[in-house]
Every structure is written in structure tokens, then in C-alpha cells.
Amino acid sequence: MLKLENIGKNYGDFTALTNIHLQFDNGIYGLLAPNGAGKTTLIKMLVTLAAPTTGTIFYNDQPIATLGEKYREQIGYLPQHFGYYKHHSPKQYLRYLAALKGMDKRVVEERIDEVLECVALADVKNKKMRKFSGGMIQRVGIAQALLSDPKVLILDEPTAGLDPKERARFRHLLTELGRDKTILLSTHVVSDIESIANEIVMLKNKELLYKANPATICHTLDGKIFETAMSFHAFNDFRKDYLTLAEKQETGQMLVRFFTEQTPKSDWKQVSPQLEDVFLVAYADEQKG
Amino acid sequence: MTKYNHIPYPTDEEIESQIDFIVKRGLPEQKSFFSQLQTLQSQLGWFNLLPNRNEWIFTFIAVSIILLFVWLTLSNEAAVTPTYFALLFMLSPFIFASLSLYSFYDKKENHTYELEMTTKYTMFQVIGIRMLLFSSFAILCNTSFSVWLSFMLEIEFFRLWLLSLTGLFVFATGLLTIMKSGQVARKIIAYVMGWIFTNSLLIIFANTYYIQLLIQLPIVVYTILIILLIGLFFSAFKQMYLRKQEGIWLC
Numbered sequence: 001m002l003k004l005e006n007i008g009k010n011y012g013d014f015t016a017l018t019n020i021h022l023q024f025d026n027g028i029y030g031l032l033a034p035n036g037a038g039k040t041t042l043i044k045m046l047v048t049l050a051a052p053t054t055g056t057i058f059y060n061d062q063p064i065a066t067l068g069e070k071y072r073e074q075i076g077y078l079p080q081h082f083g084y085y086k087h088h089s090p091k092q093y094l095r096y097l098a099a100l101k102g103m104d105k106r107v108v109e110e111r112i113d114e115v116l117e118c119v120a121l122a123d124v125k126n127k128k129m130r131k132f133s134g135g136m137i138q139r140v141g142i143a144q145a146l147l148s149d150p151k152v153l154i155l156d157e158p159t160a161g162l163d164p165k166e167r168a169r170f171r172h173l174l175t176e177l178g179r180d181k182t183i184l185l186s187t188h189v190v191s192d193i194e195s196i197a198n199e200i201v202m203l204k205n206k207e208l209l210y211k212a213n214p215a216t217i218c219h220t221l222d223g224k225i226f227e228t229a230m231s232f233h234a235f236n237d238f239r240k241d242y243l244t245l246a247e248k249q250e251t252g253q254m255l256v257r258f259f260t261e262q263t264p265k266s267d268w269k270q271v272s273p274q275l276e277d278v279f280l281v282a283y284a285d286e287q288k289g
Numbered sequence: 290m291t292k293y294n295h296i297p298y299p300t301d302e303e304i305e306s307q308i309d310f311i312v313k314r315g316l317p318e319q320k321s322f323f324s325q326l327q328t329l330q331s332q333l334g335w336f337n338l339l340p341n342r343n344e345w346i347f348t349f350i351a352v353s354i355i356l357l358f359v360w361l362t363l364s365n366e367a368a369v370t371p372t373y374f375a376l377l378f379m380l381s382p383f384i385f386a387s388l389s390l391y392s393f394y395d396k397k398e399n400h401t402y403e404l405e406m407t408t409k410y411t412m413f414q415v416i417g418i419r420m421l422l423f424s425s426f427a428i429l430c431n432t433s434f435s436v437w438l439s440f441m442l443e444i445e446f447f448r449l450w451l452l453s454l455t456g457l458f459v460f461a462t463g464l465l466t467i468m469k470s471g472q473v474a475r476k477i478i479a480y481v482m483g484w485i486f487t488n489s490l491l492i493i494f495a496n497t498y499y500i501q502l503l504i505q506l507p508i509v510v511y512t513i514l515i516i517l518l519i520g521l522f523f524s525a526f527k528q529m530y531l532r533k534q535e536g537i538w539l540c
Contacts, residue, residue, distance in 0.1 A: 047407045073409045083400030085341050096340045099333045102409035144404070 001025050002046070002152060002182055006055035009041050016041040018206050020055070024152075028178040030193030031186040032275075033203040034283050039186045040080060042203070043156050046184065047077045059152070073102060076150035080157045082141035086130040090121055090140045093129065094147055101148045115143040118173060120166075134161035142170065146177075153183045159192050171196050190276045200275065204282060214275050221273035221281060224261055228268045229253045245280045259284075322527055329410055330418055338419050341399070347391045355383075355430060379488035382460030385420070385427040386481060392416050393474070413468070417530040420461070424522075427457055444504075451511035452503060458518035460484060465525035469532050 007020040017038040033039050044050040045057060048064060048071065057064045064071040084093055091112055098108045116122045119139040129137065138161045145153060159167050174183055175196050185193055193200065200217055202209040210217050225245070230238060235247070235254040246257040257271070259281050264270060299307070320328065330338075339345055396402040396412060405412040431453035439446035463484075467476045491499040 049403065049406055069409045072407055072411075075407065077404065077407045079400075079403045081400050081403070083402070083404060085399055085401065087342050088340075096337050097404070097408065099337045100405060100408035100410050100415070102332060 001060055003058040003061075004055065005058070007042075007045065007052045007057065008054035009038075009045060009050065010053045015206055017203075018054075020208050022201065022208065022211060024182045024184060026178070026180055026182055027198035028174055028183045028185060028193070028196050030197035030200045031184055031203070032188065032190065032193065032200055032279060034188055037203045037283075038206050039188075039203065040156060043154055043184070043186055046152075046154055047075060048072060069102075073148070074151045076145035076148060076153045078141045078145040078155045078158050080160075082137060084129055084137065084140065087128055089126045089128055090116060090143065091125045093140065094144055097144050098147060103148055111147060111149070115146045118146065119143045120169070135163060135166055138162055139166070142173075151181055153177065153181055154186075155184070156186045157188075158185060159187065159189060167192065190279050194275045202279075202282060209282060210278075217278050218273045218275060221259065221277055223270060224259055224281075225257065225271050225273045225277050226260065226264060226268040227255065227257050227271050228265075229255050243281065243284050245277050322530075326418060326421070326530075329414060332410070333415065333418070338415065338422065341395055343395055344392060347387075347395075351387050351391075379456065379485070379492070382427070382457045382484075385423050385457060385461055386464065390477065390481070392419060393477070397474070413532060414530055417526060420465070420526070424457070424461055428454065431457060448504075448508055448511070451508065451515055454515055455511060455518065458515065458522050462518060462522045462525050465522065465529045468529045469525065 002022075002024040004020055004022040007022075008018040009016045020042065031039055031042065041050065045052050051065065059067060059071050059074065085096075088096070094112045094115070095108065098112065103111070113122065113125070116125050119142050121136065121139055121143065124132075124136070129140065132140070138158070142155070142158060145155060159170060162170060171192070174185070177183060178196070178198070185197070187193060194214060197214060199211060199213050201211045202217070210220075229250070230253060232254055235256060238244070238256065238258075243259040244256055245259055248255050257277070259277065339348070393416070396405065402412055405415070432450060435446055435449040435453050438444075439449050463480060464477065467473065467480055470476075
């Protein structure tokens with residue numbers, strides 16, 4: 001179990017995060033926020049790349065700073081920019097990382113084959129990574145994060161570069177793993193986590209905005225999301241007065257999904273809020289800016 | 290109440306000895322620092338100490354350049370002057386420095402450091418082991434160079450050898466001290482530039498005094514200095530090896 005108590009991080013005068021209290025048990029947690037909201041800072045602290053300026057991070061009730069390598073043994077990490085040696089094959093690189101992870105040499109080869117199978121790279125395991133596509137490299141990154149069968153899996157933008165089929169496969173893999181691991185998945189792509197996350201963590205203005213299951217978060221917008229149809233001309237005026245969340249052209253009209261706290265009009269149809277709506281509403285001011 | 294008064298209460302010494310016994314049996318045995326290094330080396334294996342082919346190529350080129358330099362100098366006996374003392378002191382750490390610093394550059398260039406800092410054995414620890422390996426190699430090179438120079442200048446080998454080792458350990462201890470703290474990259478660049486600049490200034494503007502000092506410093510002083518420096522080297526090495534990993538690339 002990971003527990004963050006009063007976590008804050010400053011870089012000189014700049015505050016990257018403040019007053020974060022969180023607890024992660026086994027399951028999948030989606031860390032959702034736009035770029036610059038402090039996601040990567042939070043992740044860097046969780047993987048011990050950065051020390052919090054205030055507060056303490058605990059793993060099974062012990063500060064991770066004290067646990068040191070004992071904590072690092074328990075984590076699998078995929079950085080946002082996954083680095084690799086171009087002349088290595090996936091197998092060679094995973095062997096190297098297995099040594100750094102302190103894995104038992106007797107099980108390494110078998111485990112490498114297992115994780116490469118998991119990410120569908122078994123048939124290219126001995127090919128140099130120099131010639132790999134972005135998606136293949138990302139899959140090597142996912143494989144190395146899983147290599148030591150860590151208890152805590154921290155993935156920063158793991159689906160970047162993956163095609164829809166690979167994304168679906170990845171979500172399925174995470175669902176399986178989430179049963180006995182703590183998985184923290186940082187993304188700004190709502191669809192990556194909407195269906196698989198047990199809880200969503202949202203950050204705003206360097207602070208924690210929500211930590212709840214997707215349904216609970218969506219309920220915060222109950223009665224505030226509507227759809228209506230209008231002409232193209234009317235739409236230009238409409239968007240000045242309302243926060244539009246999605247629009248599409250349909251039979252010569254605009255079908256608009258929007259957020260408002262006003263009393264609904266007769267031609268507005270109330271709809272169920274989706275996580276994407278919550279994201280757009282929560283960060284509307286930042287997107288305008 | 291009275292019957293309990295007859296139970297003999299242990300003395301303070303007995304309590305302390307029992308606590309020591311329980312703690313000793315209960316806690317896992319603490320490995321010594323050198324035993325930790327040995328474990329790490331055996332876990333990694335020699336190949337993984339230099340995982341990137343570029344590092345092997347760089348090592349090969351660096352060693353070739355040094356051998357070429359020595360061979361060229363050997364072939365021109367007239368060029369050998371006492372200034373070589375100062376050069377020996379200044380350049381002794383360069384095999385060590387170039388091999389060690391290239392590892393940092395390589396990790397940063399490939400963006401692998403972020404990953405290699407979050408594994409059980411961190412990049413610092415692996416680079417630490419490499420530095421020990423490189424320093425052994427640098428000692429070998431310095432010894433060979435000192436043997437050759439002692440023939441050329443007809444000066445006792447031991448003095449030259451100690452001089453070159455002093456240069457190596459002064460530089461290496463300084464480098465390790467820098468690596469204990471944050472903002473490593475910027476500090477290392479400043480340190481290497483400072484080393485070259487200061488030594489060059491001394492060679493150019495205070496040549497005679499500087500060389501006299503290097504030549505005439507009694508061997509016993511060199512020996513004491515070396516012992517002291519080796520102690521400082523391992524102390525700095527241990528602190529660097531066990532340092533927290535945060536903040537290494539803040540430049």
C-alpha cells in the first residue's frame with residue numbers, strides 16, 4: 001500500500017505540487033490531468049527520482065526514503081520518455097535491466113520470454129531495437145516495467161505511440177494485473193482509463209481535485225450536461241455563452257454537447273455525464289488559457 | 290507481592306547483553322561495504338558494467354590515444370623535459386576521468402538514466418563500480434608511464450609513481466565529492482575545467498617553482514599524502530555510492 005501524506009514539491013520559487021494526501025491499495029488508479037498539472041512531478045516522487053519538499057511517502061507504513069532499494073525492488077516504472085540502447089535487442093536490454101533490478105539469474109530468461117510474449121514482441125526479441133517503431137519501443141518499455149513482477153506499477157503515458165489494437169490489448173493486460181498490484185497510470189487520454197480504473201485521481205492548480213471511482217466523479221456533473229441541436233450560425237453565438245464539450249455535424253445542423261448550471265430550456269436534452277465531460281469542465285479555464 | 294521479590298532481577302550488564310543477543314539474532318546480518326560491492330558486481334557481471342557498445346568503443350579509442358601519445362613521446366627523447374612532471378600530475382587522472390564521465394554522458398544521451406535510477410541497483414552504484422575498475426586501470430597506465438619516464442629522466446621510479454598517483458587520487462576524490470550532491474553535470478564540467486586551468490596556469494607562469502616543488506617534495510610526504518588520499522577516496526566513494534538518487538541531473 002502506498003500512502004502520500006501532505007506531499008508538496010517546490011523547484012526554487014515554483015510550486016509544482018502542494019498538500020497532496022493520497023492512498024493507493026491494490027487496483028488500477030488513473031492519474032488524469034492536463035500537461036503541466038503536476039502529474040510527472042508526482043510520479044517522479046513516487047519512483048524516488050525526486051524528493052518531496054514537504055510530507056512523506058509511505059510504502060506499507062514505512063517511508064520510501066528509508067526503504068531505499070527495498071522499495072525500488074517493488075516498483076516497475078515506465079517513464080514518459082523511455083530510454084534504451086539502440087544496438088540492444090529487447091532480450092539483451094531486458095537482461096541488463098533484470099541485473100539492475102537484482103532479479104534471480106535462474107528465472108530471468110524465462111521471465112523475459114513471458115513479458116515479451118505479453119506485449120507481443122516474442123518474434124522480434126533478438127532484433128536490434130534501432131529499427132523498431134515508436135509503438136514497439138513503447139511495448140519494450142511496458143515489458144521492462146513488468147519484468148520483476150513488481151507490486152507497484154507506475155506508468156507515465158504508457159499508451160503513447162500504441163495503435164488502437166495495442167491499446168485494447170494493454171488495457172486487458174492491466175485489468176488482469178490490477179488484481180494483486182497497485183497500478184498508477186498517468187495519462188491525459190480519458191479513454192485509456194475510463195473503463196479500467198478503479199479510481200481516478202485528478203489534479204488541478206497543483207492540488208488534488210478528485211480521488212474517487214469514475215461513476216462518483218461523473219455524478220458531480222449530474223443535471224449539468226445537455227445536448228441540443230442548432231444551426232451553424234447559432235452555434236457560433238452559443239459557444240460564447242456555454243462551455244461546449246463536443247459537437248458534430250448532423251443533417252445540416254450542429255449537435256452540441258455542453259455544460260451549464262442554468263435551468264434547462266425545452267429543447268435541451270439532459271444526458272449522463274461521462275468522464276471526458278468532467279475532464280473538460282474541470283480544466284476548462286486552463287484550456288481557454 | 291512478596292513472592293515476586295524473590296525473582297532475581299538481571300543486572301544492567303545482563304539486560305544489555307541479552308538485548309544485544311536478541312538484536313543480533315533478530316536482524317539480518319549487515320553486509321560490509323566491500324561485500325556489498327562484491328554482491329553488486331557478481332549480480333551485474335562484467336558485461337553489464339559497460340552495457341552500451343559506445344562505451345566499449347570509447348574505452349578502446351581513449352586507450353589507443355594514450356598509447357599513441359606515449360609511443361610518440363618515447364620516439365623523441367629530446368622532447369622529454371622536467372615539465373613532464375607537471376604534465377604527469379595534471380594528466381594522470383585523464384584516463385579515469387574520460388572513462389567515468391563518458392558513462393554519465395552516455396546515460397543522459399540515451400535517456401536511460403531515468404529508468405536506471407529507479408531500479409534496485411541505481412546508476413550511481415553501477416558507475417561507482419566502474420569508477421573503481423577504471424581507477425585500477427588508470428593506476429596500471431600511470432605505473433607504466435612512470436617506469437618509462439624514470440628511464441628517460443633518470444629519476445627514481447618510486448617518486449614519479451607516487452606523483453602520478455597523487456594526481457589521480459586528488460582528482461578522483463574531488464570528482465566523487467561532487468557526485469555526492471545534486472546538480473552533478475554542471476559541477477563536474479566546472480571541476481574538470483578548473484583542474485586543467487589551474488594546473489596549466491601553474492605550468493605556464495610558475496613553471497620552475499611548481500616543478501621544483503613536485504620534484505623535491507620528500508618521498509615520505511608523498512607516501513603520507515597518498516595514504517591520506519586513498520582513505521579520502523574510499524570515504525568519498527562510499528558516500529557517493531550510498532547517496533540518495535534525487536536531483537542528479539538538475540543543472
